[in-house]
Amino acid sequence: MGPAASGQSKKRVSARALLAANVVSLRRTRELSQEALAFEAGLHRTFVAHVERQVRNISVDNIEKLAIALGVEPYELLKP
Amino acid sequence: MGPAASGQSKKRVSARALLAANVVSLRRTRELSQEALAFEAGLHRTFVAHVERQVRNISVDNIEKLAIALGVEPYELLKP
DNA sequence: TTGTGACTTGTAGTCCGTA
DNA sequence: ATACGGACTACAAGTCACA
Numbered sequence: 091m092g093p094a095a096s097g098q099s100k101k102r103v104s105a106r107a108l109l110a111a112n113v114v115s116l117r118r119t120r121e122l123s124q125e126a127l128a129f130e131a132g133l134h135r136t137f138v139a140h141v142e143r144q145v146r147n148i149s150v151d152n153i154e155k156l157a158i159a160l161g162v163e164p165y166e167l168l169k170p
Numbered sequence: 171m172g173p174a175a176s177g178q179s180k181k182r183v184s185a186r187a188l189l190a191a192n193v194v195s196l197r198r199t200r201e202l203s204q205e206a207l208a209f210e211a212g213l214h215r216t217f218v219a220h221v222e223r224q225v226r227n228i229s230v231d232n233i234e235k236l237a238i239a240l241g242v243e244p245y246e247l248l249k250p
Numbered sequence: 251t252t253g254t255g256a257c258t259t260g261t262a263g264t265c266c267g268t269a
Numbered sequence: 270a271t272a273c274g275g276a277c278t279a280c281a282a283g284t285c286a287c288a
Contacts, residue, residue, distance in 0.1 A: 105234040105244040123270060134264050139271070146262065147229045149281070150248075154185040164185040165248035168230075203251065214283055219252060227281065229262080253288075262280070268273080 105168055109153065110144045112167045116160045117142075130159035185248055189233065190224045192247045196240045197222075210239035 117127050124142070128135040132155055140146040141156075148156075150164070157164040197207050204222070208215040212235060220226040221236075228236075230244070237244040 105230045105237070108244070109230060125270080135271095136265080136273090137263055139273090140263085143272080147231045147281090149227045149229045149262075150185045150189060150233065151227045152263085153230065153248075157185070163248075163250070164188070165245045165250075168233075168243075168245035168248060170243070170245075205251075214285095215252090216254085216285080217283065219254085223253070225254085229281065232282080255285105255287095257285085258283090260280105260282075262278100262282105264276100264278075266274100266276080269271100 103170070104144075106144050106147065108170060109148070109167050110142050112169065113138075113156060113160070114142050116162065116167075120160065127156070127159055131155040183250070184224075186224050186227065188250060189228065189247050190222050192249065193218075193236060193240070194222050196242065196247075200240065207236070207239055211235040 113127075117124070122130070124138045125135045128138040131138070131152075133152060137146065138156075141148050153167055154164045157167050160167075193207075197204070202210070204218045205215045208218040211218070211232075213232065217226065218236075221228050221232075233247055234244045237247050240247075
């Protein structure tokens with residue numbers, strides 16, 4: 091059997107990737123556009139796009155802004 | 171009874187403060203100095219000190235470095 | 251061992267476009 | 270509505286001397 095045949099994979103997924111996936115997922119659930127989310131969070135639209143594509147290394151303060159805009163706790167954006 | 175007499179307080183504590191408290195707490199549990207933690211995480215001692223004092227707005231990538239050095243998942247550093 | 255202010259460098263974050 | 274690029278400006282990263 092391969093290394094990831096059963097149970098959890100050992101391969102560490104980056105915090106940046108986790109955050110990106112969670113933001114996209116939550117934003118879709120709330121039926122918000124990148125622009126609408128950016129507005130709610132007080133950030134720029136292109137920045138949100140960059141975060142979702144993992145090209146930017148976002149800071150805690152802005153993680154918190156996104157979390158509030160999405161109606162979740164900051165730590166939930168980093169949860170697997 | 172006062173507003174916070176029982177149950178969870180409503181007052182929102184900043185993600186930065188949460189992170190700082192968790193880093194200090196976990197570092198103490200592991201009996202590491204700021205210097206030792208900084209070394210493990212590949213960061214500078216004073217940078218860790220600043221994060222613990224909440225004077226720095228740390229990024230996800232560095233949250234991840236600290237988490238790995240402390241042996242926890244990144245999201246655990248933001249948990250209340 | 252930790253706290254803090256100051257400083258330089260790299261990049262986060264904004265804004266303008268184009269597709 | 271989103272991706273992507275270029276050109277900015279603001280601020281995080283990283284280091285140091287000293288309390």
